[in-house]
Amino acid sequence: MSPDFEKGGGLLPAVIQDSLTGKVLMLGYMNAEALKQTEETGKVTFFSRSKDRLWVKGETSGNFLMVKSIAEDCDKDTILVKAEPQGPTCHTGADTCFDEANSNPITFLNHLRDIIEDRKNNPSDESYTASLFKKGINKVAQKVGEEAVEVVIEAKDDNEDLFLNESADLLYHLMVLLAHKGYSLDDVVKVLEGRHKK
Template sequence: MGINLDELKFDENGLIPAVIQDVYTKEVLMLAYMNKESIELTIKTGKVNFYSRSRKTLWLKGETSGNYLNLKRLEYDCDADALLVEVIPEGPVCHTGNKSCFYRTMYKSEDAPEGVGIIKKLSERIADRKKHPVDGSYTNYLLDKGIDKILKKVGEECAETIIAAKNNSPEEITYEVSDLVYHLLVMLAERGVDVNRIYDELARRYKK
């Protein structure tokens, strides 16, 4: 589906704010500005382009660092004065080296939920443990033991999840499903399968 640029409300400088979001985790990665030309370039190339207010010129995100933003979805809000750009980032988005520009927390309640992004975060932590082992880490224990041990645990957690469902206990089901998901993520990491492949396959099935 195309986007009608005439529907957008640009400011007096011909700019519109664009919120950049990870298409998988929905994490907000950065805020920048776009003009008509940068939007057209973004759609045409599949790489996100912005307009630099300080340099007063177009700039391709990642042109210098190699950390491109691959466009997956472009939407605009009800007032047509802001864009939501969903992307797959290639590397850190922030110039500081952080994944997101929004890495400093002013306030967070103790019960603030992580949302669906926790699956991705957990997967990334497991992958990091694989590359950088930590003494005493249960994840590294499983990875060191190898695929047979990991699959044994997956089987055990499957059985315990079934029992929890039969017992009809929400608390027990929640605990056991969490155990199962974790061990499945360890299995994916051991086999070198990116969790994004699972997201993509589920999305494909949903669209059918």
């Protein structure tokens, strides 16, 4: 990365985006020193124009923004930081500085996918997920089949709790099966998108 700080008179806008939900959390400004400190500490650091100094987001509140990735735009005059917020981002207590809720239940699936991949690559004896990978593809596929049957059975009744729990079990085991085969839900979504375009 080689942002052009001279283009912005020493300061460039830094867009902070939640790495999990994709929501824009805030906009700040960085100089070269702020960017360097952000990279070194893993905590988003800005140059405060009002205080005329470096400012670590969360230094007072404890609501740090933990860096996941940093990129620059095509013109090298804007920085994009994907981060994990450690609490509300705005000083008002709102999730974002644009007063938007920073939530999307579907994005939890990305977090679950990462956990499943971690259990696959770093197995432990205490992990149910790791034990499934250890038992092999046939056992994982069998579990998907069993859970699918249970979803069908519960769909015929009116017990919302049981139906939703069995649906969650099915989705989880399907994600494990996909990971076992080297895929993820992203690959399934691409197929659905392709069908939608036809």
